[in-house]
Structures are given as structure tokens and as C-alpha cells.
Amino acid sequence: MHIADGILSVPTCAVTGAISAGVLAYSIKKSKANLEEKQVPFLGVTAAFIFAAQMINFPVLPGTSGHLIGAVLTAIVLGPWAASIIMATVLSIQALFFGDGGIIALGANIFNLAVISAFCGYFVYSKLKNHNEKTAVALAAWLGVVAPSIAASIEIALSGILPLAQILPAVTGIHMVIGIGEAVITLMVVGYLKKVKKEAAFDV
Amino acid sequence: MFKNKGIFALLLLALAVGTLLSPFAASSPDGLEKVAEDKGFIELAKTLFYAPIPDYLMPGIQNQTLATALAGFAGVLLTLIIVLGLGKLISKKD
Numbered sequence: 001m002h003i004a005d006g007i008l009s010v011p012t013c014a015v016t017g018a019i020s021a022g023v024l025a026y027s028i029k030k031s032k033a034n035l036e037e038k039q040v041p042f043l044g045v046t047a048a049f050i051f052a053a054q055m056i057n058f059p060v061l062p063g064t065s066g067h068l069i070g071a072v073l074t075a076i077v078l079g080p081w082a083a084s085i086i087m088a089t090v091l092s093i094q095a096l097f098f099g100d101g102g103i104i105a106l107g108a109n110i111f112n113l114a115v116i117s118a119f120c121g122y123f124v125y126s127k128l129k130n131h132n133e134k135t136a137v138a139l140a141a142w143l144g145v146v147a148p149s150i151a152a153s154i155e156i157a158l159s160g161i162l163p164l165a166q167i168l169p170a171v172t173g174i175h176m177v178i179g180i181g182e183a184v185i186t187l188m189v190v191g192y193l194k195k196v197k198k199e200a201a202f203d204v
Numbered sequence: 205m206f207k208n209k210g211i212f213a214l215l216l217l218a219l220a221v222g223t224l225l226s227p228f229a230a231s232s233p234d235g236l237e238k239v240a241e242d243k244g245f246i247e248l249a250k251t252l253f254y255a256p257i258p259d260y261l262m263p264g265i266q267n268q269t270l271a272t273a274l275a276g277f278a279g280v281l282l283t284l285i286i287v288l289g290l291g292k293l294i295s296k297k298d
Contacts, residue, residue, distance in 0.1 A: 001236045006250030031294040040291030045214045047287040048280045052222030055260060055276055057230040064238045065230035089290060093283055098275070099255030152236060161245050170243065174235040196210040 001069070001145075001152060001175070002094065002109050005102030009159035016155065017107020023115050024088055030081040039078075042200050046074060046193065047086045051093065058181055066178030069113055072121030072144035073186045076137060077193045080122040087114035108155055112148035120147040134187060141186035142179035149175035215284065222276035226260070227269040 035043075050070040057065035070090075075083035088110045094100040101109045121144030128136035153171045157164035233241060240246040257263065257275045265271035 001234065003236065004249035005252045006248045007240070007245060028294050032296060035291070035295040037292070037295040037297075040288060040295055041208070041211050042214075043291045044284045044288040045211055045218060048284040049214060049218040049221070051283040052218045052226070052276060052280050055222055055226040055229060055279070057232070057234065059230045059232065060235065063232050065232045065234055067229070067234065085290070085294065086287060089287055090283060093279065093286065095255075096253075097255055097257055097282065098260055098279065099251065099253070099258040100260070102250075103253045149235070156245075161248070162243060167239070167243070170239045171236060174239065178235050193214070196214050199210045200208045 001113060001148060002091070002101030003105045003112075003152060003155070005104050007102075007159065007161065008105050008108055008155050010104070012155050012159045013104050013108050016111035020088070020107050020110040020115055023084060024110075027081040027084045031085065034079075035082060038201065039197075042197050043078065043082065043086065045196075046078065047090055049193075050074060050086065051090050053185070054090070054094070060174065060177050060181065064174060066145075066175075066181050068182055068185050069117055069144060069148070070186075071113060071117035072125065072141045072182070073190055073193070075118040075122040076125055076140065076186075076190055077197060080118045083118040083122070084114045087118060108152075112151045112155075116151045117144040117148045120144065137187055137190055138183040141183040142176075145175050145179035145182045146172060218280050218284075219277065222280040223273045226276040227272040 053068045053070055055067070057067045060066045071083055071087045074086050078086070091101060091109050091113060092106065095103055095106050121140040124143050125136045125140035128139060149172045150168065153164060153168040156162060156167050161167070237246065257278060260275040261268065261271040262274035262278065265274060
């Protein structure tokens, strides 16, 4: 769902970029107060894993693919603050080194895939986890794809490309399907990542 | 730092996914690209900046499988190094 340059208007990129910068500044403040230095190796390998997993496009419908975002997976394991920083870093590396997602649109992509995805998904997870952990993970991961697709649709509409009534059903419709893949992969690896994190914390 | 077995195993998994699995990923456009094609606004997309490893293909390598694998390998290590450095800066100082 990485948006290329040339599609979003400059004001849309500027506003989403400014909000992203504000959230990231607060996330860094939170990390400086809470993130223990011995967790940093786990942070590094988790980010590396998210980068790798994002390369794996899976077929969704004929002629369309999707890949893991991983913001909700990271947020469940490390909390939404650290997750937003990790996702913003992965998105920046993808844009700067691999030409995946625009440079001017980077702030919008961070807003959608690091901020909206991580915080919306984590909110749902935190509300539902005490009822049923697996359902909470699956719904949160699914929403972590659908919510940024709504945000991307609004940004495309605000940029004057297409009216929201046309772009929203198309973009969000396909991401409601891609979100199932996100839920399946997240369910598969979330327990493993939690276990690695827990064991690493004892072994310092 | 990677003396911890679990951390080391997760790094190996990331390298395996990024290097060995990535050449076999689906090549069809992703959800947003597909909509942009169908609705005719994909032509608006512009490259404003020439990335060193464009489209996850290591430049100068003719073989697509190898070019993708090397790009994945480079990306996984680059992400690891940058987040380790960033993590040091933003973690709690005891």
C-alpha cells in the first residue's frame, strides 16, 4: 500500500507528514522513558524480519497481490510506540534505498502504515485480548490493513484524484481481503516473537 | 549481542525470508497499485529520486532471482544495523 510520488497533493503530504512527525517525536519520548537497552537487539531483528516479510507478496485475487504490513504484529509484541518507530524506519529504508513508496509521500505512507495501522490495530487488540487472545490478534491485524486503506483513500480523494465514493470501495474492498492474509501471518508468528523477546530479556 | 540463541534464530529467519523466499514472491501489483491501474491514475506516479537498489533488484545482476535475493539480503542487514543504532539512541539510559 506504499503510495508513489506524484499521486498525493503536496498539502496532503505536508499535513500527514506533520502529524507523523509529531507522533514519532512522542514515540521517541516514550521509548526514552520505557525502552530498556537490552531490548535493542530484539528491536533490530524484529525490524529486519518485518522488512523481509514485506518482500513476500502473496496472491490475493487474480492479478492482485498483498504483503504483510506488520505494524500490528510489532505493536502487539513491543507496544504501539516502539512499533511506530520501527515501521517508520522500515518505510524510510524502503523509500530511500529501494524506491518503494515516494519521497514526498513518505510522510503519508508513515501516517498510514506506521501510525494508523499500529495504533488502530493495537487499540482493538488491547480492548479484546482479555476476552479471546487469538480473536483479538486476528481482528487487530485485519484492521491494521483496512484502517490504513481507508486513510489512503481519503488522502487520494483530498488530492483531487477521484471522489471518495469511487476510491474508497475499490481500495478498502481489496484490502479487506488482503487483511485476511495479514491476520493469518500475524497469528502464525506473534507467539514465536513474544517467546524470543521473553527469552532474550532473561539472557543478558 | 547475538549470543542469545532466540535473537540469532530470528535474524536467520529474517535473512532466509528476505533472501531465499523473496525471489518466489507473487509479482502481480499490490491492492493499491491494482486500483490505480483500473481507475487510470497509475500514470501519475513519478520517480523523483533514484534509489540505489530500485524495485528490490540489485543493480548489475542480470539473473532476476539472484538480484532479488541480494537486494533482500542487503535490505535485511541494512534494517538491522539502522534499527540497532537508532535503538541505542532512543532507549532508556540507566
